[in-house]
Amino acid sequence: MGGSKTGSDSTPGTEDGVSDDVDSGGPTAAVGQRLAALADRFDADLLTLLAVATSAVLVVAFYYPVATVLVEAVVVDGAVTLAVFAEILRDPFYVGELARLFAGESPVAVARALLSPDRRLGIVGFTAYQAALSTVASVALGLPAAYLLARFEFPGRRTLRSLTIVPFVLPSIMVAVGFVATFGDRGTLNAVLATVGLPPVDLLFTLEAVVIAHAFYNAPLVARVTTAAWESVDASAVETARSLGAGPTRAFYDVVAPQVYPAVLTGAALTFVFTFGTFPIVLALGGFELATVEVFVYRLVRDLSYAEAAALAVIELVISLAVLLAYLRYEARSSVQSRGVRPLPRRPLHPPALTAREVLPRVGLAVYAAVAALIFLAPIASMILASVTGGDGALTLEHYRFLAQRQRTGAAFQVRPWPAIRNSLVFATAATLVALPMGVVVAVLTTRKYRGRKLVDAAAMAPLAVSGIIVGLGLLRGLVFGVEVAGWRIAATGAAAIVVAHAVSGYPVVVRTVAPGLEGLDRSLVESARALGASRVRALRDVELPLVWPAVVAGAAFAFAISIGEFTATVVLATGADAYTMPVAIERFIGRRLGPATAMGVVLLVVTGVSFVVIERLGGEYRGL
The missing domain is CATH 1.10.3720.10 (MetI-like)
Structure with a gap:
């Protein structure tokens, strides 16, 4: 169309011709550029695509x-209704004395009933009660561990700190088996007590067993977050307080404690949420006699009472989210930046000479080590021992x-x-x-x-x-x-x-x-x-x-x-x-x-x-x- 071409070097289809076509930015190069542009565009949008897919x-x-589940709770027989929620909230079996409040009684009368010795907690109240007890036990067991890991240097400290993650990867039902093997009628604990002439202890299918098992799981969580906060305390702030005349106790309460207790509250809040929604531990160690909301929802599902199970599950979800939201709001207000701080120096756990002031903490840590060994090591060891032991021992x-x-x-x-x-x-x-x-x-x-x-x-x-x-x-x-x-x-x-x-x-x-x-x-x-x-x-x-x-x-x-x-x-x-x-x-x-x-x-x-x-x-x- 635009004149004839002569010479083999310009003949279309030849090798040299193709090379010139590419070099001169011909159709082949244009296609390659378009493909490269599409590849770049796809690569640029891949993260967005992955986010959409996720x-x-x-x-x-x-x-x-x-x-x-939410729809199941409010839509019954094709009609939207809150009747299932109303029935649960008015039933003392579920909410205890609070049912009287939803039935129209005065708050004063309900408060008196809650303070009376024969008060009824209901399934929801008992779930909150055992979660509160489990939280206290977890904090009481986790704080000494945080103190030990954050303030003392000893062989194996890093290994011990790494082991605090172990409960997070141990299946809860397996731990429940270990607790049965430890605290059961023929468990390891009673066998040890019998050898020293002490009476047996009956902890199985009790609230105490459930609380101890929850502490097994959540005390390491408290210890881990508290240790991290303790190690983030700026040593220069403590030294400044001491230089201004504050004693060790005063410096701890005025400088260290305000930076540590938010982490303690974090661990406590998470522990409450986790134990409020507990299921395998209670099912194995408490049964339906100590049923929590989770256990009873499971029972309702097995009985095909889906609407009631969904409504009860929603009530549990609202309570858990309320506690978690309160924790997140508190965390946002009390967050502390720890970059650039000089951490407190650790003291040797076994110094050449101990002063009278240093003896008491170490004695307390020794007692704690014995209790921790019983709670953390005995269930796993008892399970292994019971697996290779017959009825005759x-x-x-x-x-x-x-x-x-x-x-x-x-x-x-x-x-x-x-x-x-x-x-x-x-x-x-x-x-x-x-x-x-x-x-x-x-x-x-x-x-x-x-x-x-x-x-x-x-x-x-x-x-x-x-x-x-x-x-x-x-x-x-x-x-x-x-x-x-x-x-x-x-x-x-x-x-x-x-x-x-x-x-x-x-x-x-x-x-x-x-x-x-x-x-x-x-x-x-x-x-x-x-x-x-x-x-x-x-x-x-x-x-x-x-x-x-x-x-x-x-x-x-x-x-x-x-x-x-x-x-x-x-x-x-x-x-x-x-x-x-x-x-x-x-x-x-x-x-x-x-x-x-x-x-x-x-x-x-x-x-x-x-x-x-x-x-x-x-x-x-x-x-x-």
């Missing part, structure tokens, strides 16, 4: 199931042989060991593969400065405040039973719902493990990568994640361990023997024979420990949390 998973796996492997026999000859409806182990590993692997990318994406979003970040953080962390019973009930009534969408019925199997529930419970831990590492990175590294042309996702992949990789692997280990030991939502969703996990198998065994339950508990302990170690070994060491 939000969609949360909506399907968490917010929709929880909303289903002789060493035996009969309990493990029972598990092997059940595996070979058990009926289809019975819980068999290998399917439970297999299901636990498969569910945990699948849940980790879902929870890990979700947690990393949310950690990235919550460590960036933008408007509405706190709202995103609160929305993403909501699963921490919602009990597994509520999530399990919502998934059961929604995804498992099926949902009608545009004429199509969408339903998930119980196994898929279990994986979803485990991922929801595990991903907030990934967030809290990865986010501190991302916040502590040198931002100039990311800015340099961006200045060299890297997209936001490329900088995250090539710069940030490699630097916080140990934290990512630690988050995966925690998510895996949480899934392995999850019981609350699993027991609701495990509708058949093919979906039973190791914690569910232990619960089935513990109601019939303690020996096989302890043997299965040891198997769960080994699987959890090996899995946790393997995942951490693959990614390196992490000292966070």
Whole structure:
């Protein structure tokens, strides 16, 4: 069209021609540039796409199931009503003496009834009462540990501090088996008391056993957050107070205590929320005689009383969220910046010579060590011992042989060991593969400065405040039973719902493990990568994640361990023997024979420990949390 071309070097289709076409910015180069631009655009928008995908998973796996429970509580037979709530609030069985207030009696008369010795607490009141007692016990047990770790230097201190994370990866139902083996009629404690001529102690199926078991879980939490706060106290402020004439006690109350007690309140608030929504510990150690709200919701679900169960679960959720909101508001007001401070020096635990003033704290720590050993070490050791001990006290492997026999000859409806182990590993692997990318994406979003970040953080962390019973009930009534969408019925199997529930419970831990590492990175590294042309996702992949990789692997280990030991939502969703996990198998065994339950508990302990170690070994060491 524009004149003839001569010469082989300009002939279209030849090698040289193509080369000239590219070099001169012809059609091929234009296509390549468009593809590169699309790739850059996709790379730039990938983080947004991942955020949208994570939000969609949360909506399907968490917010929709929880909303289903809310709807179930207020929509009965197709009509919106608050009648179920009204019945619960007027029933002394649920709210005790407060029912008289909702029935129209004067607040003064209700207050007198609450102060009387024969007052009725109801299910909700008893749940709050045991949570308060568990909080006091956890703080009383956790504070001396924080004092020991923060103020003294001794061999193994860092190892001991690392071990405070152990209760978070131990399945609660396994710990319950350990407490039964320790404090039961034929438990280790009574065996020791009998050898020294003391009468037996009957702690099993009592409130005391429940409180001690809760302290086992939550005292390390109190110790951990308080130790971190204690180590953040500026030594120069204490030295200034001493130079102005304050004695050691006055300096502690005026300088150290105001910086430490917010952390104590943080641990106390979280402990109350966790123990208010308790389920496996009470179910195993208290039964329905000491039923909390969670246990009774589970019982209502088994009785197919879904509306009543949903309403009671909503009341529990409101109370838990109210306590958590109060804690978050307090934390926002009392947050202390600890960067750049010089921590208090630690004293040697075993100095060459002790003054009279230094003897008393060390004697108190020795007493505390004995009590802590009984509470923290005895349950696990007793479970292992009971798994290899027969009824006559002789060493035996009969309990493990029972598990092997059940595996070979058990009926289809019975819980068999290998399917439970297999299901636990498969569910945990699948849940980790879902929870890990979700947690990393949310950690990235919550460590960036933008408007509405706190709202995103609160929305993403909501699963921490919602009990597994509520999530399990919502998934059961929604995804498992099926949902009608545009004429199509969408339903998930119980196994898929279990994986979803485990991922929801595990991903907030990934967030809290990865986010501190991302916040502590040198931002100039990311800015340099961006200045060299890297997209936001490329900088995250090539710069940030490699630097916080140990934290990512630690988050995966925690998510895996949480899934392995999850019981609350699993027991609701495990509708058949093919979906039973190791914690569910232990619960089935513990109601019939303690020996096989302890043997299965040891198997769960080994699987959890090996899995946790393997995942951490693959990614390196992490000292966070």
